[in-house]
Amino acid sequence: MTEECLCGLHNKLAKKVKAKMLDDDILFDIAEVFKIFGDSTRMKIIYALKLSELCVLDLAYITGSTQSAISHQLRILKQASLVKSRKDGKVVFYSLKDEHVIKLFEIGREHVEEL
Amino acid sequence: MTEECLCGLHNKLAKKVKAKMLDDDILFDIAEVFKIFGDSTRMKIIYALKLSELCVLDLAYITGSTQSAISHQLRILKQASLVKSRKDGKVVFYSLKDEHVIKLFEIGREHVEEL
DNA sequence: CTTACATATGAATATGTGTTCATATTTGAA
């Protein structure tokens, strides 16, 4: 932990950068958001919901996963404020919560397509 | 797997959406990129490199991790084409590879700060 | 050539996580 590069040249720079770093808590929270996107099942769900509001079984059909797996993932997505839900009788419809979700997806897609 | 919602209303919609879905491979690759961002150590590295080009030991000092841990993570970041490296004698300097990395970080940060 | 520094790497460990399976809950219909 906290080893220091001995070349005096870097020590000053490193201390400057360390002073400008965001709080660990904030960087941790940002990483947590990306972690949610970092699963192919959740990514499928997000892309499907980008196309339309959908219920759980339809999402399971579209993604090729089980109802249970999708339900678990939807709970995670909802806790992370990435999707919202609307109940209509027995059916629960899910949709994306805001524009950030779409923006993040689009930039991620751009990055992948440029490799 | 591939269960279908029995309410005939949804079946048509679900099939439409399924037809419009991106290939699994692409969605998988996008998820892989986000997975790289979804770790607080790597997020610290990315933010530090956003401020300045840095060598391994300086990154270890700045992030409060060991040299070994940082070296392992830098390898992952490099394989994902998120950082590049430049060798100068014994020292290896790392920096961000392109603008997408910064864009993704900024939008992730925006999302977190609006919660 | 020997030493010291910066980095990389492999194995082991511990921890986190996604899926499955069984089952509970909720709601509408018969």
Add this chain to the structure above:
DNA sequence: TTCAAATATGAACACATATTCATATGTAAG
């Protein structure tokens, strides 16, 4: 009320992964 459909949930399992520790590699200096 009884049944079936849609969803949610908990436990168990399998798998991935981040860190640590020891050590190897490469490089410059003495």
